[in-house]
Amino acid sequence: MVQKVECAIQDRYPDDFSWCYGCGRLNKEGHQFRTGWDGDQTVTYYMPEPDHKAIPGFVYGGIIASLVDCHGTGSASLALHRKNGFEPDNEELPPRFVTASLSVNYVKPTPEGTLLKAVGTVEEIHPKKFKVAVDVFADGDLCATGEVVAVVMPASFGAK
């Protein structure tokens, strides 16, 4: 079973948009989540750091929420990019999304020291708005479910 994303959409974000604490490849202090296709679903793998605990033995919910957040925006970007005829191994710049809303249900405590796998199912609800249902697994156990509504980043958002 593949436990690594080969072609991540975040690898293709332009440098100016690659500083996200969650998924920016240039943010060395961040989580550097990487999201790719797994058939018609999307996947992000992440191993939490030892400090990322809620109480000893269990992962902090804010880390799970962060994983769901960036997995959601990355999945939306993958989906619109594919709709436009591109895959993340193309050189073409992908569309960049921001999170409109995020929700997480904590199904069971997430054990520490286990590779997490976020799996996304993307639905287009408007040409510029996508809904991503996210399941987070630890060693095959469903620990959290979430939903992200992601919208195409407004041009004004990155204006300097």
Added chain:
Amino acid sequence: MVQKVECAIQDRYPDDFSWCYGCGRLNKEGHQFRTGWDGDQTVTYYMPEPDHKAIPGFVYGGIIASLVDCHGTGSASLALHRKNGFEPDNEELPPRFVTASLSVNYVKPTPEGTLLKAVGTVEEIHPKKFKVAVDVFADGDLCATGEVVAVVMPASFGAK
């Protein structure tokens, strides 16, 4: 205007429950959110680190989600503690909550370099379950709203 929480509920959590990456006073790598009363509402102040960005100029949504999360559990703890007759400046150990669910609506981009203020309104929906509505302000501007459902931590959760 007071911009600091004098008596935080997290200051009273027992050591074993003070390692949370969001609000554990013993987790030196974490955010160390501190939540206290402000009249009948609750408040947490937080200055994001420079790395905690989404894109340059704006705070990462996962940090906002983390703030909402711990502000929610801390507020629930404050509320049940007060119901039991105690305030966070008492020596009495407060009840500890875990997050059942978390939602965040990102109302507008949150500017970097600004002290964030989370304000909570707590509602008891069951003797062991509290709902906390959270508003997150940056310099007086409402940037995000959220909701946390927090439940009293099951005894099994901390079992070693």
